[in-house]
Amino acid sequence: MRKSQARSEQLIQPNAENLYQVTRADLPLSCPMPGMYLWNSHPRVYLPIEASGSAKCPYCSAEYRLVR
Numbered sequence: 001m002r003k004s005q006a007r008s009e010q011l012i013q014p015n016a017e018n019l020y021q022v023t024r025a026d027l028p029l030s031c032p033m034p035g036m037y038l039w040n041s042h043p044r045v046y047l048p049i050e051a052s053g054s055a056k057c058p059y060c061s062a063e064y065r066l067v068r
Contacts, residue, residue, distance in 0.1 A: 011035055021067050023067050
């Protein structure tokens with residue numbers, strides 16, 4: 001397997017799911033997340049999730065839930 005092919009298999013397709021479970025290790029939370037492809041998504045936006053435990057992206061409507 002080529003190095004670039006192995007790297008691409010580790011990336012997450014953005015906007016592919018409606019709900020993402022995240023942990024404190026993922027904070028600060030942004031959509032798209034750092035492990036997602038960026039070329040076919042929207043500008044990165046940081047989402048305040050710490051207080052309520054959930055957040056919704058204003059661009060793609062992806063919902064994020066903080067696993068405590």
